[in-house]
Amino acid sequence: MISSSTNQSTLAQQQQHQQHLQQHQQPPQRGHNVQTRDYASLQLEVFELLCIFQRVKRIQSKDTTQCGQLVQDNTMSDEQRSEYINRSMYRILNEVEAKIVCLPNNTDPITPDYFDEWSFLTWALLQIINRLEAMNKNESNLLDYCGKHFKEKIHTALVDLVNKAHRMQPPPTLQPNDQQFERFYQVNNTKFIFRAI
Numbered sequence: 001m002i003s004s005s006t007n008q009s010t011l012a013q014q015q016q017h018q019q020h021l022q023q024h025q026q027p028p029q030r031g032h033n034v035q036t037r038d039y040a041s042l043q044l045e046v047f048e049l050l051c052i053f054q055r056v057k058r059i060q061s062k063d064t065t066q067c068g069q070l071v072q073d074n075t076m077s078d079e080q081r082s083e084y085i086n087r088s089m090y091r092i093l094n095e096v097e098a099k100i101v102c103l104p105n106n107t108d109p110i111t112p113d114y115f116d117e118w119s120f121l122t123w124a125l126l127q128i129i130n131r132l133e134a135m136n137k138n139e140s141n142l143l144d145y146c147g148k149h150f151k152e153k154i155h156t157a158l159v160d161l162v163n164k165a166h167r168m169q170p171p172p173t174l175q176p177n178d179q180q181f182e183r184f185y186q187v188n189n190t191k192f193i194f195r196a197i
Helices: 002-023 039-054 078-102 114-133 145-163 179-196
Strands: 056-059 069-072
Touching: 039 056, 039 078, 039 114, 078 114, 078 145, 114 145
Parallel strands: none
Antiparallel strands: 056 069
């Protein structure tokens, strides 16, 4: 009986995910408002997912200038943890895919917030991928069928972000064709290429 309800739940999640992807196949025209959460709430969701991965929770500080303290949290069962991780990955993936669609292609002019948005999305995905890849065999059962599908889609979303990457721009105080910046850019790229090899 449990298997039947789990399969129905999995099928429903897959259908929702496919509907979401179909809605976002064509990027919206520039200037159209896309219904996604703000980055702060998405950042909080990623933070909470990472806390669940690490089995920690945040204790709020009475001092509002402090972010609180992380402590070990073993109160959540493996089943609850698995359900939360899979559900959270689904929500994060939906948001990230919608935001990626809205980013300009690497041939389009960029918006003033482009680099902040691109960096946030890239680092969020890298953090999640890092945790997923570090899962040992005992933890790998935390991902159900949909979770494994979402893991693949998160990798695909990262590739999409890389494909939408723009060339680093000179600081606003420099001229667009500043020779010193061009030399810096070439040296910087060369270092990244050597590190990647």
